[in-house]
Amino acid sequence: MIYVAEWDKEKKKTWSGTTYGLLQALKRKTDITEIDSRSHTDIIQIYNIIGSLIKYNKFEKNLNFNQFYQKNNEKYIQKKFSKEKQEELCLQIGDIATIENSFIYQDLSISLLLYYKKIDKESFYYSGFQNLSEYELKKRHQIQIERYEHAKYIFTMSKYLRDFLINHEGMSKDKVIHVGGGINLPSNDDKSLNIKNRRRILFVGRDFKRKGGDLVVESYKLLRKTKFYNLELYIAGPTKIDKRFLGEGIYFLGDISSEKLSYYFNLCDIFCMPSKFEAYGLAFIEALSYGLPCIGVNKFEMPYFIKEGYNGFLLENMNSEIELAEKIETLLISDEIFENTKKHKSLYKEEFSWDAVATRIISKINRES
Missing domain, CATH: 3.40.50.2000 (Glycogen Phosphorylase B;)
Incomplete structure (x- = not known):
């Protein structure tokens, strides 16, 4: 060929x-x-x-x-x-x-x-x-x-x-x-990272605003202020972001290697990327292959990856920090969704x-x- x-x-x-x-x-x-x-x-x-x-x-x-x-x-x-x-x-x-x-x-x-x-x-x-x-x-x-x-x-x-x-x-x-x-990440389930606490959110996207990073930060700050005082947000992908998107509990990682990104997929609990425009969304299938439930938007390919209420949630309004905050809160406390996603990790890895x-x-x- x-x-x-x-x-x-x-x-x-x-x-x-x-x-x-x-x-x-x-x-x-x-x-x-x-x-x-x-x-x-x-x-x-x-x-x-x-x-x-x-x-x-x-x-x-x-x-x-x-x-x-x-x-x-x-x-x-x-x-x-x-x-x-x-x-x-x-x-x-x-x-x-x-x-x-x-x-x-x-x-x-x-x-x-x-x-x-x-x-x-x-x-x-x-x-x-x-x-x-x-x-x-x-x-x-x-x-x-x-x-x-x-x-x-x-x-x-x-x-x-x-x-x-x-x-x-x-x-x-x-x-x-x-x-x-x-999937473009190494298949690496690090068993030493047995420290998940349902308080770590991961966002991955070089194009911060197109991928909805600003909305994720707004929703995170709202939840940390009103619901979860120990919530953490990890931002990977952009080489830099505006200072207003930083704050307590926010870890800006920058454009890191695939090996380092694999570490954070193992460390974090959920993946959140409410993209405003998305041709495909490789990061979603990478997250699912690590057992992370996902939050996206109900458009483009995202509804094919994310089954509402089964392995994550889909936003109807891609500009609503309140709706996103509610989805994050519900997801963090849903044992059923975490179990569904975890048990299908091998299937996601095989299919994608x-x-x-x-x-x-x-x-x-x-x-x-």
């Missing part, structure tokens, strides 16, 4: 570990030939930014929306692909090029962004794409649609995206296949592993070949 991907400078951290994790899992199951788009090099980035300025009069640093880069990179990938065995199966991580009968693994479509820009402006505002014009989104959408049309399968990370592409975009249910996503994702991809391809 040919594996086409765009890598960051730190290869293992590309797409929060997704691109590397899936590659390693596939290598354990089949022969892989890699094609790298080279997008991570500074020279390539500068070249395409200048090219966009000259040809389109547009300064665009985001290469995913840089038309000059998209066209030139596609030609580069197609040329590299033509030198390989063209009958070889081809998996693209994202829609990188138009390659006939290839397979595209995707967590988010441009059509979904356009949909949220129209019907849910607040969520779109936190999407990370809010500064792009509708023209830019629609131009990139045209490119993506062409690549989808020439692909044999669209493998989606989320069930939510599969449903959207079928129900809103009219794509065939036989073409759009849900395969899931995998990169080996499982790779197996689903290969099984689907083999059934059709």
Whole structure:
């Protein structure tokens, strides 16, 4: 199989570990030939930014929306692909090029962004794409649609995206296949951390406000003041946060390694991440695999991970610190939810592993070949 991907400078951290994790899992199951788009090099980035300025009069640093880069990179990938065995199966991580009968693994479509820009402006505002014009989104959408049309399968990370592409975009249910996503943390149940006290909340998210970190802090402070004097909140992911989000019992951890993050998944009792926009939400499945009940928002993929009242709770209002505080309080004292989540840890680890994702991809391809 040919594996086409765009890598960051730190290869293992590309797409929060997704691109590397899936590659390693596939290598354990089949022969892989890699094609790298080279997008991570500074020279390539500068070249395409200048090219966009000259040809389109547009300064665009985001290469995913840089038309000059998209066209030139596609030609580069197609040329590299033509030198390989063209009958070889081809998996693209994202829609990188138009390659006939290839397979595209995707967590988010441009059509979904356009949909949220129209019907849910607040969520779109936190999407990370809010500064792009509708023209830019629609131009990139045209490119993506062409690549989808020439692909044999669209493998989606989320069930939510599969449903959207079928129900809103009219794509065939036989073409759009849900395969899931995998855990990027080491499987490490530290038995020495037998000190859980139902008073430790964990938040993980580099994009603090998009992930709802501000709401978590507000709810935490409300609970600590009125209900639980010894409540603790651990914040991992952001490199820095405003001082107003710090306080007594709040431990700001920063952008820590996966090994250190594993320690805090073992230490803490519940996971709370009420994201305002979420393409998938790997942190939820990581938390569940460590036996942590979760609190999210009743939208995107979160309802597929979190079963209300069984392994956590879902917010209806993603801006209500009172509702979140009530959910946290109820969760902390629910023996049943803790037991439900704990007893299914091994199932979560099995279902949400990169080996499982790779197996689903290969099984689907083999059934059709």
